Amino acid sequence: MAEKRLFCPEEKIREAAEQFGTPFHLYDERGIRRQARELLAAFAWAPGFREHYAVKALPNPYILEILREEGLGADCSSYAELLMAEAVGMRGAEICFTSNNTPAEEFAKALALGATVNLDDFSHIAFLEQNCGLPELLSFRYNPGAARGGGNAIIGRPEEAKYGMTHEQLLRAVEVCRAKGVQRFGLHTMIVSNELAADYIIGTATMMFELAVEIKDKLGVAVEFINLGGGLGLAYRPDEPDLDIAAVGKGIRREYERLLAPAGLGGVTLAMESGRLMTGPHGILVTRAVHTKNIYRHYIGVDACMAHLMRPAIYGAYHHITVLGKQTQPADHVYDVVGSLCENNDKFAVNRSLPEIQVGDLLAIHDTGAHGLTMGFNYNGKLRCQELLLQENGTLRRIRRSETMADLFATLDYPGLKTE
Numbered sequence: 001m002a003e004k005r006l007f008c009p010e011e012k013i014r015e016a017a018e019q020f021g022t023p024f025h026l027y028d029e030r031g032i033r034r035q036a037r038e039l040l041a042a043f044a045w046a047p048g049f050r051e052h053y054a055v056k057a058l059p060n061p062y063i064l065e066i067l068r069e070e071g072l073g074a075d076c077s078s079y080a081e082l083l084m085a086e087a088v089g090m091r092g093a094e095i096c097f098t099s100n101n102t103p104a105e106e107f108a109k110a111l112a113l114g115a116t117v118n119l120d121d122f123s124h125i126a127f128l129e130q131n132c133g134l135p136e137l138l139s140f141r142y143n144p145g146a147a148r149g150g151g152n153a154i155i156g157r158p159e160e161a162k163y164g165m166t167h168e169q170l171l172r173a174v175e176v177c178r179a180k181g182v183q184r185f186g187l188h189t190m191i192v193s194n195e196l197a198a199d200y201i202i203g204t205a206t207m208m209f210e211l212a213v214e215i216k217d218k219l220g221v222a223v224e225f226i227n228l229g230g231g232l233g234l235a236y237r238p239d240e241p242d243l244d245i246a247a248v249g250k251g252i253r254r255e256y257e258r259l260l261a262p263a264g265l266g267g268v269t270l271a272m273e274s275g276r277l278m279t280g281p282h283g284i285l286v287t288r289a290v291h292t293k294n295i296y297r298h299y300i301g302v303d304a305c306m307a308h309l310m311r312p313a314i315y316g317a318y319h320h321i322t323v324l325g326k327q328t329q330p331a332d333h334v335y336d337v338v339g340s341l342c343e344n345n346d347k348f349a350v351n352r353s354l355p356e357i358q359v360g361d362l363l364a365i366h367d368t369g370a371h372g373l374t375m376g377f378n379y380n381g382k383l384r385c386q387e388l389l390l391q392e393n394g395t396l397r398r399i400r401r402s403e404t405m406a407d408l409f410a411t412l413d414y415p416g417l418k419t420e
């Protein structure tokens with residue numbers, strides 16, 4: 001199989017391992033900035049286009065700060081994510097709050113920041129009204145159900161996914177909210193995850209544009225914006241073609257001009273909530289081989305585990321692995337690369353062909369810049385690792401320290417429980 005390139009010279013990774021110890025996630029500032037610019041360029045034709053970075057993908061304010069400098073806003077779905085967006089100075093329309101099964105205090109915080117609230121369910125209209133009052137602007141999340149195929153293990157098929165309102169509920173939501181005094185409306189959907197086909201994403205835009213036209217025709221309401229959610233795919237496998245972002249922008253423009261402009265909706269602004277593609281390819285998890293084990297299979301035990309990257313364990317997701325210093329050697333050994341949890345799905349790779357690995361080798365697990373460390377848990381008492389940033393000027397900066405036993409036990413006040 002083809003090899004994935006590292007975003008920096010191998011010596012930089014060795015230097016980071018030397019200075020900070022393993023394991024760590026290493027993020028590439030230059031790549032993150034380039035990616036943000038590429039997405040904005042694809043939608044330069046769309047006046048007022050905004051990318052709200054999905055904070056859950058890499059919730060670290062140092063990263064959000066970089067993205068904000070590039071002109072991105074934030075998509076938050078929890079209290080903590082709102083606090084992070086607030087910390088980097090985001091306010092108002094820069095933030096969209098796309099949550100589900102939402103606690104009242106999260107709605108209140110979102111409204112206090114002036115965020116655009118995107119309601120996941122019809123029942124949330126009354127819930128929001130009772131707990132916070134209705135804002136002047138509301139957005140609604142659409143779930144097309146069986147009307148649209150697609151979906152995958154991450155997000156589920158639309159009719160099986162818990163998100164959004166049915167077609168009928170959504171129209172009713174606009175009607176009811178207008179009667180209650182809401183003056184401005186937006187639409188939202190997110191029905192795919194990790195989609196690599198430009199045509200599918202364009203098809204989602206078509207569906208939403210048709211919905212906006214229907215709302216105008218039936219209810220006389222011109223929505224102000226359409227948020228197409230996240231789901232832009234990352235080519236995790238080295239032999240997969242990258243998503244063509246320019247083609248996505250171009251195709252959506254064609255549909256915008258075909259459907260919205262003639263319906264008198266030429267002023268509608270577009271938004272996205274991409275997380276994965278913005279930072280995912282610009283991060284690696286660096287871990288060291290600490291054991292080799294040969295039974296019915298051959299195992300490489302590394303010093304990282306599910307606490308640092310869960311995607312392979314939860315979704316069976318593929319993450320490419322580069323063994324540092326061995327890129328040109330033949331991949332003639334078949335390994336399971338495993339963590340130390342008492343959980344047999346704690347594996348980064350299963351039956352993977354790799355060059356021969358020795359204890360002490362450094363492994364770079366690719367594409368961990370989104371939905372990586374943040375998904376990690378403390379099961380088995382494993383501590384989550386540090387995050388490092390390779391800055392544009394080539395220097396390393398630690399942007400999150402590793403957890404300690406004191407962090408792990410912080411909520412226990414048991415006398416005599418030691419932290420070392």
Ligand SMILES: *Cc1c(COP(=O)(O)O)cnc(C)c1O
Binds near residue numbers: 056057075099190
């Ligand atoms: C997770 C999520 C996103 C980001 O999805 P990506 O696959 O990371 O692009 C955007 N919007 C909502 C509502 C989400 O839940």
